[in-house]
Amino acid sequence: xxxxxxxxxxxxxxxxxxxxxxxxxxxxxxxxxxxxxxxxxxxxxxxxxxxxxxxxxxxxxxxxxxxxxxxxxxxxxxxxxxxxxxxxxxxxxxxxxxxxxxxxxxxxxxxxxxxxxxxxxxxxxxxxxxxxxxxxxxxxxxxxxxxxxxxxxxxxxxxxxxxxxxxxxxxxxxxxxxxxxxxxxxxxxxxxxxxxxxxxxxxxxxxxxxxxxxxxxxxxxxxxxxxxxxxxxxxxxxxxxxxxxxxxxxxxxxxxxxxxxxxxxxxxxxxxxxxx
Numbered sequence: 001x002x003x004x005x006x007x008x009x010x011x012x013x014x015x016x017x018x019x020x021x022x023x024x025x026x027x028x029x030x031x032x033x034x035x036x037x038x039x040x041x042x043x044x045x046x047x048x049x050x051x052x053x054x055x056x057x058x059x060x061x062x063x064x065x066x067x068x069x070x071x072x073x074x075x076x077x078x079x080x081x082x083x084x085x086x087x088x089x090x091x092x093x094x095x096x097x098x099x100x101x102x103x104x105x106x107x108x109x110x111x112x113x114x115x116x117x118x119x120x121x122x123x124x125x126x127x128x129x130x131x132x133x134x135x136x137x138x139x140x141x142x143x144x145x146x147x148x149x150x151x152x153x154x155x156x157x158x159x160x161x162x163x164x165x166x167x168x169x170x171x172x173x174x175x176x177x178x179x180x181x182x183x184x185x186x187x188x189x190x191x192x193x194x195x196x197x198x199x200x201x202x203x204x205x206x207x208x209x210x211x212x213x214x215x216x217x218x219x220x221x222x223x224x225x226x227x228x229x230x231x232x233x234x235x236x237x238x239x240x241x242x243x244x245x246x247x248x249x250x251x252x253x254x255x256x257x258x259x260x261x262x263x264x265x266x267x268x269x270x271x272x273x274x275x276x
Contacts, residue, residue, distance in 0.1 A: 007121075007266035011255075014121075014262040021122050028122070029129040036130075051093075051138040055086050055145070062206060070208055083146055084237055088205035090138045091229045094164075095171055096196040097131045098124075102175040103182025103189035110276040120269055121262065124175035128168055135164070142236075154239030163235060163242055167228040170254035173261030180268045183275050199223055204230065 018025070037046050059082040070084050105123045112118040139160075146153050182188045203223045204212075209230065212220050220226055227250055234240040 009263040009266045011259045021119050028126040032130040047137045051141050086142050087233050088229045091232050092205050092225050094135045095225050098171045098175050100192050102178035105179040106183050113272045128172050156235040159235045163231045166251040166254040170257045173258035176261030176265040180265045
């Protein structure tokens with residue numbers, strides 16, 4: 001295949017490419033997940049212990065050192081804080097992991113660009129799928145903690161996939177765009193970590209958005225992770241239905257971001273071989 005061939009960019013071709021290569025995406029996702037822990041003694045078990053250890057550390061720091069509470073209610077305690085905090089960590093980790101990895105996706109797989117006919121556009125899809133697997137493992141940890149410490153979760157927890165799906169779609173669009181830019185501008189890979197760290201503290205991961213001063217609340221709401229973190233807590237912790245209207249707008253925006261990211265990736269991929 002001619003690397004300079006003009007690639008299709010329509011939304012239909014975007015969805016068609018994912019569906020057509022679904023078997024390859026699955027195989028590469030499994031390889032990504034397994035390969036991350038290859039050679040370690042505990043193997044995939046680390047995907048279970050990592051979020052558990054981080055939950056314990058963050059809970060200790062914020063409850064014992066900073067004496068934080070999620071609400072001012074007398075009944076609010078360490079258990080409530082841990083459960084609510086963990087949801088924010090899980091959702092934001094899905095965002096940060098993909099944004100940080102995206103700039104090097106094509107660069108680290110240069111052999112696919114130069115030597116073989118390969119659907120490069122599935123690389124970000126594989127990254128998002130692998131992150132969703134680790135997100136699922138973290139949710140299992142959360143569920144076990146909730147069952148042991150509080151009780152049976154609310155039935156609204158079954159609505160969580162409807163909350164996470166538009167978030168994953170938007171992340172995929174960002175990954176396509178960053179994967180392309182990272183080929184031509186290597187500094188992007190150095191800055192995404194700084195940006196995602198800053199955005200973590202500008203999202204209601206460690207605090208309630210209700211505690212944010214009104215003059216700064218708009219800044220927090222602009223963060224793409226804020227709405228999903230809030231809605232995930234609504235369905236998992238508080239037992240409320242999600243904001244369907246807001247979720248509809250977020251989904252439409254995510255689809256637009258996904259298509260724009262795909263469009264940019266397809267338009268610029270003809271230059272990958274020249275740079276790499």
